[in-house]
Amino acid sequence: MKFAYRFSNLLGAVYRSGNLTFSKDGNSVISPVGNRISVFDLKNNKSETLPVSTNKNITCVGLSPDGNLAILVDEDGAALLVSLITKAVLHHFHFHKPVASVRFSPDGRKFVVTKENVALMYHAPGKNREFNAFVLDKSYYGPYDETTCIDWTDDSKCFVVGSKDMSTWVFGAERWTNLIYYSLGGHKDIVVGCFFEKDSLDLYTVSQDGTLCVWKSNTELDGLVLGKTRKTVRAEDEDEEEERGEGEEGEPRGEVIRGKADQHKEKEGTQNVRYKQASKHFFNKEGEFNNLTAAAFHKPTHILVTGFASGIFHLHELPEFNLIHSLSISDQRIATISMNSSGDWIGFGCSGLGQLLVWEWQSESYVFKQQGHFNNMAALAYSPDGQYIATGGDDGKVKVWNTTSSLCFVTFTEHTSSVTNVTFISRGFVIVSASLDGPVEPSTCTGTVTSGRSRLHGQRSSRP
Incomplete structure (x- = not known):
């Protein structure tokens, strides 16, 4: 007997680790869940998990500007090129080392991977x-x-890279005569975010200790002068490159550009791109917000969103650094932040809780709020009509999921210890759960009541 089983959807978790990405139209958020990718349609209130998977947990997601392609990289550096139209894997690749971030250029012609x-x-x-x-x-x-x-400039001519050594580097995507590389300091902690201003070489950099630096450039984007497209790499640089381990397994190295702490000299007739620090801001001088963990910047509206290890996030308007909002999601670390194309919706991912939130900052309301079991799932039961699934976890929560939308629409938190079993009664309107927090005592009940340490839950339409 043959069975035509195929993967349908993923329930029980909405986010684990990695970066969130919004679709091109801004109506869907793409979230890595373990070794898979889920797409949450915020307009139609449903989700879909792509039928592709990596060997290990996904840590980086890069989305092409047209929204048709995605690059998925797991924690070992294994990458998949996936079509979001056909939902098929187009190419396999391995970067051989863990990848920190992936970003397509705005024109879609190139992408940068940092490892x-x-x-x-x-x-x-x-x-x-x-x-x-x-x-x-x-x-x-x-x-x-x-x-x-x-981050990339809007015309794809340059990109900027932040580092744990507290420095920020601006590189030219082409061999510009007046900009090959430029190094910026000014921070005393790990650089968490670096962002170009709209249609400009001006920069904003944010570090983990809650410091924002505003950098002004002396050159406009149209002031970049194209030089030689390819230069000969010195023999000693070639030898050093082999020592660094590039070119593993026959992978071509391409053109090698080495930035150095001392800036290169200006050539006759050209003025190199220079930066100066225009201003420096601190999120909290008393040190309450000195563990900044994630940041995102929306160029058209000049809105900077920063998240902290305490679960608090800030909205600032740049370059004046005017505070718009300061709210708390939870008491857990905010792992990633993303903004949609219009700048109205902000996505937050908390890996400690497995929580995914989308917040509309202008109306100050949640568009989407989901959370999976942040501990092991110990019990599961289908409703008699197959439309719902009840799950119980070691976190003491009982969640009910809609099999059509794949979203959780109610969460019960009455238990104080691990849930060992859940079941629906014959009509499917009541869930009975058992837990390790005490003995289960039989009782006759109606509605939603508690008998001993056994819980009977009536369905309700509140959000988790």
């Missing part, structure tokens, strides 16, 4: 008709420690 202290720029798949979907163009060296974040 360890190097930034690798690849030609985007489908643009050059290459047999290999990932063709390495350039390798950029500059930071002494691991890289943390990436």
Whole structure:
């Protein structure tokens, strides 16, 4: 007998780790859940998990500007190129080392991957008709420690990389005569976010100790001058490159660009791009918000969103650094922040709770609020009509999931210890659960009551 089983959807978790990404239209949020990717449609209130998976948990998601392709990278550096239209894997690739971030250029022609202290720029798949979907163009060296974040200019001419060594590096995507690389200091902790201003080389950098630096450039984007497209790499640099381990398993190194602490000299007739620190701001001088963990910047509206380990997030308007909102999601660390294309919705991911939130800051209301079991799931039961699934976890919670939308619509928190079993009664309107917090005593009841340490739950339509 043959069974045509196929993967349908993923229930019980909405976020685990990695970065959140909004779709091109801004109506859906793409969330990594373990080794899979779930797409939550916020307009139609439903979710879908793609039928693709990696061997280990996904840590980085890069979405192409047209919204058709996604690059998924797991914690070992294994990558999948996935079509979001056909929901099929187009290419497998391995970066050999853990990847910190992936970001497509705004024109969709290239993407940058950061691993360890190097930034690798690849030609985007489908643009050059290459047999290999990932063709390495350039390798950029500059930071002494691991890289943390990436951002591109709006015209895709330059990108910026933040590092754990407290430095920020601006690199040219092409061999600009007046900008090959530029190093910025000014921080005393790990750089968490770096963002270009709209249609400008001006920069904002945010560090883990709650410091914001505003950098002004002396050159406009149209002031970049294109020089030679390729330069010969010195023999000693080639030898050093082999020592660094690039080119593993026959992977081409591309053009190698090495940034150094001392800036290169200006050539005759050209003025190099220079930066100066225009201002410096602190989120809290008393030190209450000195563990900044995530940041996002919406260029059209100049809104900066920052999240902290305490579960608090801030909204500031830049460059004046005017505080708009300061709210608390929970008491857990905010792992990632993302904003949709219109800048109205802000997505937050808390890995400690397995929590995914989407907040509309102008109306100060939640658009989406979901949380899975943050401990092991110990029990599961289908309703008699198959429309609902009840789950019990070691976190003491009983959750009810809709099999059509794949979303949790009610959570019961009466138990104080691990839930060992859940079941629906014959009509499906009451759930009976047992837990390790005490003996189960039989009783006759109606509605939602508690008998001993056994809980009987009536359905309700409140959100978790």
